Amino acid sequence: MSTDSIADEITQGTQVRQVEYVLCDGTVFFRVEHTIFEVPRSRFTEHSEVFTDMFHMPQAEDGQDIEGRSTGRPIVLEGYRAADFAALIKVLYPTIDDMIEGAWKLTKEDWVGVLNLSKRWGMKKIRNLAIAKLSDTTLSPMEKVVLAREYEVAKWLREGLNEIVSEHPIRPPAELKSQLGADTACTLMWIQNQALPAQLGAGFILSLGLLGCTSCQRAMFSNDRNCASCTRTISVNDRHALYFAPGASITGIVRTQHTLVRGPAPTDFVINLLDLMCRGCSNCAFTSGNYICPSCALSTGYQHFRLITSNNTIDIGISSQKILEEFGDEIARYESWDQ
Ligand SMILES: [Zn+2]
Ligand SMILES: [Zn+2]
Structure with a gap:
């Protein structure tokens, strides 16, 4: 086949398709706690500006080891857990086994770790995935509120608070206080009292x-x-x-x-x-x-x-309205992630 005829074929409607692949822009070495991870850079830069900036830092002078290029001089990620980082790598770079099994082998704790890192590094897509995966597991109303506040998840804060005030009898004040703090406990008990049928x-x-x-x-x-x-x-x-x-x-x-009823x-x-x-x-x-x-x-x-x-x-209308009055600012702040 001559070069001409191939060119003809392409112009006659043959499509050139590029398969999405892991860009071969090299690997990078990170140290998290006592573990050194060697990983391809591409998905870190694709999902997070933090890493784009990090990799564009001025390179070292000639003759010096460049940070992140070897096990001897890894980029040190201070203040993170190696287990969380390993979980994030699993999500960023799924293996063939993950594909065959149709799911990642990630525990609830792993997903919390992924949520933590994706929040801190501004990886929106990954953060949304972690939220969706965790929402599929069983989260108690208390867990929802605690996780919502730690990782700024508006949906869980709204759901968790509504579920707590709809419980009857109300949880012991000591439990509410120890897990949610005195201010929140007090506000929730007040809301629950307002919402009780006359x-x-x-x-x-x-x-x-x-x-x-x-x-x-x-x-x-x-x-x-x-x-x-x-x-x-x-x-x-x-x-x-x-x-x-x-x-x-x-x-x-x-x-x-009443499984069809949405909300509490x-x-x-x-x-x-x-x-x-x-x-x-x-x-x-x-x-x-x-x-x-x-x-x-x-x-x-x-x-x-x-x-x-x-x-x-219990009048759910009243309680959810009061929750918006009392916690609306906080919920709105977390909602900025969804924009
Ligand atoms: Zn009588
Ligand atoms: Zn009847």
Whole structure:
């Protein structure tokens, strides 16, 4: 085949495709803690201006060893962990084995290390990847807040704070304080208090119509009933006919089956009917036993009633709004990473 005919073929639509490859611009030696890493430079400069600048530093005079060119004179990265650096190398330079297995063999701790380095060196793409990988693991609300603050992740701060205030009962103040600091703990407890349904606040007002089925959460009583002790009529919407026995408590449980609900899991409040007293006789207004739901026909045991609140949950609208008021500046600061 003559040179001419090849040239013709190219002009006739043959495409020249360049395969993305690791540029052969040489390797560089880094020392992190007591380990020396020899790595290709290319992806460091591609992903981080810190390294572009570092590699463009004026070279040493003739006859001197150039920093980073040999094991004898590596570039020393002070204040970093070798394990974190090794994890970052795995992400920057995946091996054929990584490809075959379809995933990197990185632990949760490795990804935190990658997040740390990518944040400090401004590697946005890698940072986003680490956040996505860690979001796929199980992060507790506390972990989210702690990691969010250390690595400036707006999404985790918002999620973590919302999850903490939606928990019921609230975590012990000592735990909140030791992990999140006194200021945050205090603000979160205040927000949680604001967001409690009005009935659970001071005075606790409850009516017959707010007692819900454990299965479908709808109202169990649609008609007036008589007090089990004095037979006095208790109307469905009378908010003064019943009161909560002193010393009794309401258990909050987080609803788990609602996987489609985004954001914090809703909390249900469980009521034991034997804790509900009649204002007329000061005795219990109900009897033990099972009650059949008029909506779903399933039975609810007397100790498993659900409190029907405005949306049957702690008011998540109020708490997330308060979180934005109290922590909005901090969240916005971290969001600058996403721009
Ligand atoms: Zn029901
Ligand atoms: Zn009574």
